[in-house]
Amino acid sequence: MEGTFGGVSSVVESSLYHNVHSILRELDAEPQAGSACNKGMLRWTLHNRVDSNPSISVPLLRVLIKELEKAERIDSKIRIIPLLHTLVYTVLQSVFIPEDLYRRMYLCLESLVKLPEPYCAVALNYARQMKMEQNAPGILYQRRVSAEHNLCNDLYPLREKVFVFVDPVVFPLSLVSALKADVECAPGRDSMIYKRRVLLHTVLAGLGKKCQIDQLSQSLEHLGEELDLHFQDLITILEQRTEDGPSDDNQYKTRLQEFYQDILTAAKDPSCPASQAEIQLPSPEVSFHVWTKEDVIWNELVNFALYTDRNPASLDEDDLKRTSVVSTDSGIEGDMPISELSSIMLESQGGPEEQSSSQSFYRRLCMRCPKAGNRMTLMMEAIKGNGGSSLTKEQRNLTARILVMGDDRTLGHLARTLHTIRKREARHLLLTKRVNIEMYYIPMTDQTLSPVQEGVPEDMLTLAGYLGSVDPWYDCNINGLGAMILKLAQMKSTQSESSGPNTFLLDIISYYTRVSLHPVHLPIYSVKICFSGLSSTTVEEVFVAQLTVDFPEVKRYKATFKDTIKGSVRYKKYNPQEFHGTVVSINYRKASISDREKEMGMSLATSGMLISVLPSCRVRSLHSVSISLQDMNPTRPSTQSFRAVSANIRVLEEQTFTVCLDKDPRKTFRNVHSIKVSPCLDPGYSHQPSTKSKYSLGEGSESLGKYVNKTLNKTLTLPINTFCGTDQ
Numbered sequence: 001m002e003g004t005f006g007g008v009s010s011v012v013e014s015s016l017y018h019n020v021h022s023i024l025r026e027l028d029a030e031p032q033a034g035s036a037c038n039k040g041m042l043r044w045t046l047h048n049r050v051d052s053n054p055s056i057s058v059p060l061l062r063v064l065i066k067e068l069e070k071a072e073r074i075d076s077k078i079r080i081i082p083l084l085h086t087l088v089y090t091v092l093q094s095v096f097i098p099e100d101l102y103r104r105m106y107l108c109l110e111s112l113v114k115l116p117e118p119y120c121a122v123a124l125n126y127a128r129q130m131k132m133e134q135n136a137p138g139i140l141y142q143r144r145v146s147a148e149h150n151l152c153n154d155l156y157p158l159r160e161k162v163f164v165f166v167d168p169v170v171f172p173l174s175l176v177s178a179l180k181a182d183v184e185c186a187p188g189r190d191s192m193i194y195k196r197r198v199l200l201h202t203v204l205a206g207l208g209k210k211c212q213i214d215q216l217s218q219s220l221e222h223l224g225e226e227l228d229l230h231f232q233d234l235i236t237i238l239e240q241r242t243e244d245g246p247s248d249d250n251q252y253k254t255r256l257q258e259f260y261q262d263i264l265t266a267a268k269d270p271s272c273p274a275s276q277a278e279i280q281l282p283s284p285e286v287s288f289h290v291w292t293k294e295d296v297i298w299n300e301l302v303n304f305a306l307y308t309d310r311n312p313a314s315l316d317e318d319d320l321k322r323t324s325v326v327s328t329d330s331g332i333e334g335d336m337p338i339s340e341l342s343s344i345m346l347e348s349q350g351g352p353e354e355q356s357s358s359q360s361f362y363r364r365l366c367m368r369c370p371k372a373g374n375r376m377t378l379m380m381e382a383i384k385g386n387g388g389s390s391l392t393k394e395q396r397n398l399t400a401r402i403l404v405m406g407d408d409r410t411l412g413h414l415a416r417t418l419h420t421i422r423k424r425e426a427r428h429l430l431l432t433k434r435v436n437i438e439m440y441y442i443p444m445t446d447q448t449l450s451p452v453q454e455g456v457p458e459d460m461l462t463l464a465g466y467l468g469s470v471d472p473w474y475d476c477n478i479n480g481l482g483a484m485i486l487k488l489a490q491m492k493s494t495q496s497e498s499s500g501p502n503t504f505l506l507d508i509i510s511y512y513t514r515v516s517l518h519p520v521h522l523p524i525y526s527v528k529i530c531f532s533g534l535s536s537t538t539v540e541e542v543f544v545a546q547l548t549v550d551f552p553e554v555k556r557y558k559a560t561f562k563d564t565i566k567g568s569v570r571y572k573k574y575n576p577q578e579f580h581g582t583v584v585s586i587n588y589r590k591a592s593i594s595d596r597e598k599e600m601g602m603s604l605a606t607s608g609m610l611i612s613v614l615p616s617c618r619v620r621s622l623h624s625v626s627i628s629l630q631d632m633n634p635t636r637p638s639t640q641s642f643r644a645v646s647a648n649i650r651v652l653e654e655q656t657f658t659v660c661l662d663k664d665p666r667k668t669f670r671n672v673h674s675i676k677v678s679p680c681l682d683p684g685y686s687h688q689p690s691t692k693s694k695y696s697l698g699e700g701s702e703s704l705g706k707y708v709n710k711t712l713n714k715t716l717t718l719p720i721n722t723f724c725g726t727d728q
Contacts, residue, residue, distance in 0.1 A: 013059045019046050020063050023086075027078055027472065039476035043086070044507060050093045051280050057094035061087065061101055068108050072115075080112065080119050081724045082473045085515045088126050091133060092140055092514075093281055095201065096208040102134040118518060118724040125517075136241040136252075138205035141281065142198050142234075144514070147399075148284035149194045153232060155239040160399045162284050162513050163300055165291040167406035167413070169666075170446050171486070173290070178492040179485075180288045182505045194282060195231040196220045199263070201279045202234055206256045219264050226266055233259065283503075283510045291404070297417050298424070298431075301400055305434045401513045403440040405485075407460035408545040411441065412662030415524045415544040415718045422716065423683040440513055441467070441720045444482030460663060463522065463545055466614050470520055471722040478512060518725025521717035523623060525613055526680040532656045532673040539669065542680050543661040544718055549609035549649070549675070550658045551582045581607035581631065583652045588644035591624035597645050603652065606630055611647070611677060623715070625677065650674030682716040 019042070026039040050057050064087045071079040087105070091097065109130060112123035133140050146153065147160040164183055166176065199220055204211050223230065237259060241252050289296060404410050418439075425432050443464030459465075461482075468475030485505055492502065522544050529539045583605050589597040608630035615624075628641040650673060651657065659675060661667040 012056055013063075016056060016060045017063050019049075020060075020067060020086075023082065024067065024079055027082060027476070028076075040478070040481050040508075043082075043477055044504070044511075046086070047089060047093070047511065048507070050090055054093065054095045054279065057090055058097060058101065060090055061094070061097065061105070064090065065101075065104055065108050068112070072112060077115070077119060078472055080115070081122060081471075082476070084109075084112075084122055084126055085473065085723055088129065089511065089515060091130070092144065095204045095279060097137065097205075099134075102130065106130050106134065118726070122518065122724060132242060135246050136206075136238050138202035139238050139242060141201050141205070142238060145194050145198050145282060146235075149191065149282070150285075151191055151195060151198070151231070153235045155235050157397045158399065159397060160284065160401065161304055162286045162401045162403060162509060163297070163304075164286055164288050164509065165297065165402065165404045166289070167291050167404070167410040169409060169664075170406040170444060171489075172446070175486070175489040175493050176290055178489045179505070182489070182492070182502050183286050183288045183509065185503060185506060192227055195227060197278060197280075197282065199227075199231060199234060202238065203256065203260050203263075204279065206253070207260060210257070211260060215264065216260070219266070223263070223266060230259075230263060230266070283506050284513065286506065286509060291410075291413070294417070294420075297402060298421060301421075301431055301435055301437070304400055305398055305431060398435045399438060400435050401438045401440060403442065403509060403513065405442045405444055405482075407443060407445040408463050408662050409460070409664040409666075411463050411522070411718065411720075412542075412544050412664055412667065414439065414441075415522075415542050418718060419524065419542050419680065419683070419716060426684040429684075438513075438517075439519075439718070439720055440516065442478055442482060442485070442508075442512070444486055458663060462614060466522075467520055467720060467722060470726055471724045473723040474516070477508070477723075481508060513721075516721045516723045518723065519719035519721050520726050521719050523613055524680040524716050524718055525611075525625060525677055527659070527661070528676040529659060529669050529672055530650075530674045530676075531669075532671050541661055541667065543613070543667075545613060545662045547611040547675075547677065548660045548663075549611075550660070551607060551655065552658060553582070553655050581605040582655050582657070584609075584649055585652055586627075586647060586649050588627070588642075588647035591643040591645050604629070609649070623679065646676075646678035648674070648676045680716045681714050 023039065023042045023046070026042065046060075050060060064083055068080065068083045068087065071077075071083060091105075106127060109123050109127035113120050113127065115123070129140060143156055143158070145151065146156055147158045150159055166179065168176075171179070200213075200217060203216060204213060220227065237252075237255060244252075287300070289300065291297075402414075404414055406413075421431065421437075441464070443461050445460040464479055464482075468479040488502060488504060524542050524544050525547075526540060526542050527547060529541065531537050531539075583603060585601070585603045587599070587601040590600050591597065606629045610628045610630070612626045612628070614626075624643045624645050625647075626641055626643050627647060631640070656671045656673060659669045659672050
């Protein structure tokens with residue numbers, strides 16, 4: 001750490017310049033097989049280098065600012081988003097940044113605000129963060145670690161947690177243990193370790209060369225119980241500095257210097273040797289789950305909302321009474337205070353010692369995990385404790401980052417889970433009043449490990465390809481790493497258990513969940529399935545990728561061109577009328593740019609149908625699905641397709657068909673007579689007290705509301721966080 005504030009050799013600067021340009025060259029190059037994985041590895045290597053040696057952060061920031069200025073000058077927009085995220089993540093890892101570099105960064109970000117979406121949104125968000133970091137160096141690091149590791153303080157009450165859900169259909173269960181070990185390989189959950197890191201990093205960021213890092217690290221390690229008091233004092237200093245703004249800079253530096261001296265003098269035994277100072281940014285708290293049950297996400301979110309701020313050491317009397325309400329055991333005496341218990345107890349026949357021992361009877365403080373209904377009771381009690389008032393997004397101090405690993409089938413499952421949560425929250429906002437839910441997606445498919453099959457395999461990562469086309473930086477860092485994650489888990493499963501954990505996946509999850517805060521909204525469509533028979537039962541489902549219609553009764557005959565030539569020997573075996581398919585009736589609303597849909601209908605013969613949700617490049621702005629009809633007759637033209645907002649499809653003959661949603665065999669329905677496809681409406685939209693909710697346009701929105709398409713506002717979408725995002 002001696003070179004933390006010292007100069008860096010020209011060899012190191014040249015190496016950093018080469019690393020950054022390698023990433024930029026890969027961005028500008030044409031996409032090739034395996035190139036996305038190489039791009040992600042280049043970014044990971046660069047940030048790992050900064051994390052292990054913070055002294056190179058300042059020259060790296062100078063290189064990144066220079067490249068950002070160049071990208072704006074030559075109008076190379078594909079480089080702006082990667083450079084912005086790399087710049088800010090380097091600031092988060094840095095220890096000390098000179099004042100002139102702060103000003104240069106802010107001016108560069110301020111100039112990028114003039115660009116169109118999404119560049120201006122990302123630049124504006126980071127400009128605000130850099131202004132805050134310039135006024136109070138180290139506050140971004142402090143807030144990040146405090147939120148991710150639940151370091152309790154009243155001035156910054158935000159809490160975050162990452163939940164990783166792996167689809168067992170995609171990821172083999174034999175590799176789950178290896179993946180779980182890598183994801184949950186963070187060091188011990190001792191809060192003192194993280195508080196010590198925050199104190200060390202913040203004092204270094206604020207004082208720079210005036211701080212002796214070895215002496216400070218040694219003093220912090222021997223503070224003992226006073227460490228928590230100094231941590232709370234530091235939070236107070238930083239938050240007051242943030243509120244006061246850039247005024248009284250000398251007063252802030254003087255106060256920080258006094259705080260530094262207090263730590264040095266408060267150390268109990270500074271002569272004892274201390275371990276090596278650690279100021280690296282720790283990984284967030286991650287919990288790993290195999291997504292086998294439907295309600296596992298709901299249950300984890302409820303537990304997170306109830307027990308994040310509750311532990312036996314910090315429960316007050318009101319919390320104990322509230323917890324006691326849902327007790328299902330027979331410990332009646334334990335629920336009563338000692339004063340009331342003594343009034344109904346029989347007088348002890350023993351001496352004073354026995355009486356005192358009976359008076360000291362109490363039930364040990366503990367937290368039980370109640371049933372689902374009792375947990376909802378606790379949630380309602382917690383909201384009533386807030387006065388019953390609705391909480392704004394800023395007041396939701398809990399953020400749950402839901403990260404799923406899988407393919408299109410997994411995202412279809414996630415869309416169904418989101419719809420279920422919104423349906424539960426429609427009338428009584430319990431969970432979403434306390435928890436802000438963010439969703440992330442790392443694509444991977446079992447086709448990587450399965451042997452090559454005959455023919456062209458079905459693409460199971462169509463949604464991942466769309467996200468990559470919208471966000472090239474997502475394509476580099478997330479899209480191309482699914483195969484590598486599977487291979488690393490496969491390699492570790494064959495190694496001995498004594499081998500250390502691989503932090504690659506945890507680093508990827510940390511970077512992805514910390515930086516990508518801009519969602520891409522994937523439209524969700526609902527389908528009402530009516531079955532054949534006297535019962536006429538119906539099922540309502542949702543899908544986010546595609547819906548396929550297959551007619552199993554139609555004979556699968558692959559005719560060639562020679563079969564259609566009259567007079568040929570093979571023509572006698574081929575009857576065009578026999579293989580034409582099934583006659584279906586389609587009533588649909590045709591999509592248009594002006595959103596003035598036109599009702600249309602037709603009847604035709606088909607052997608199959610594909611309804612795809614993904615928009616094409618030409619009609620990306622249309623909120624509609626693409627309906628493609630298959631034809632087995634080779635003499636007819638190519639497959640017919642059209643775009644529709646909604647469609648009602650039914651067979652006109654005494655036949656049935658099979659429906660499969662999102663390529664998932666678990667969501668396959670047989671003996672279907674008709675289906676109705678339409679945009680999935682948000683279950684909670686009609687129950688909102690007023691239109692001035694998250695769909696409002698701010699002040700004066702009532703007068704502008706009539707110009708907004710109400711259908712789009714009511715449509716439920718699946719928001720997947722990416723590095724740049726798109727408009728809904």
